[in-house]
Amino acid sequence: xxxxxxxxxxxxxxxxxxxxxxxAQGKLGAVLQRKYxxxxxxxxDKALYDYAQELxxxxxxxxxxxxxxxxxxxxxxxxxxxxxxxxxSRVQGNRLAAKHEIRIAAMFKQAPEEFLRMIVVHExxxxxxxxxxxxxxxxxxxxxxxxxxYEFDLRLYLIHVEQAGTRLWGGDGS
Ligand SMILES: [Zn+2]
Numbered sequence: 001x002x003x004x005x006x007x008x009x010x011x012x013x014x015x016x017x018x019x020x021x022x023x024a025q026g027k028l029g030a031v032l033q034r035k036y037x038x039x040x041x042x043x044x045d046k047a048l049y050d051y052a053q054e055l056x057x058x059x060x061x062x063x064x065x066x067x068x069x070x071x072x073x074x075x076x077x078x079x080x081x082x083x084x085x086x087x088x089s090r091v092q093g094n095r096l097a098a099k100h101e102i103r104i105a106a107m108f109k110q111a112p113e114e115f116l117r118m119i120v121v122h123e124x125x126x127x128x129x130x131x132x133x134x135x136x137x138x139x140x141x142x143x144x145x146x147x148x149x150y151e152f153d154l155r156l157y158l159i160h161v162e163q164a165g166t167r168l169w170g171g172d173g174s
Contacts, residue, residue, distance in 0.1 A: 036112035
């Protein structure tokens with residue numbers, strides 16, 4: 001009998017087994033906290049916007065404009081595990097302007113900086129690459145070489161939250 005781990009479905013069975021073992025031993029949360037002891041200090045939508053703009057200026061200077069970046073407590077984490085990138089096209093006078101918004105699940109307001117960076121990098125990469133294809137992930141790892149490791153660990157955290165019902169790094173569930 002083994003726990004189904006939907007967040008890890010696309011990972012090799014060996015990695016899923018490791019996660020199951022940690023979960024069964026009740027150690028998943030502790031392992032994550034030891035690996036990522038500190039929460040980031042991005043406490044507001046304004047700080048998040050600046051954080052995203054800084055990454056964009058460094059790696060994607062010419063990739064269009066982001067109009068809005070915010071923590072969104074309406075994002076249902078199970079469906080949109082990470083964040084949500086929307087490009088809303090609207091007519092402004094005679095020209096069509098794309099309005100880019102990046103929404104990040106509010107639960108990541110209390111999380112390690114590595115997780116936040118991974119999510120922001122993911123959403124920024126969508127400014128240039130629409131699909132989750134090879135070019136997309138190349139761009140992600142260009143912006144953050146540890147992208148895949150952070151995504152895996154973030155998914156472990158989602159499993160921990162679901163199974164244990166508690167947040168790490170000071171999240172109080174609100
Ligand atoms: Zn995506």
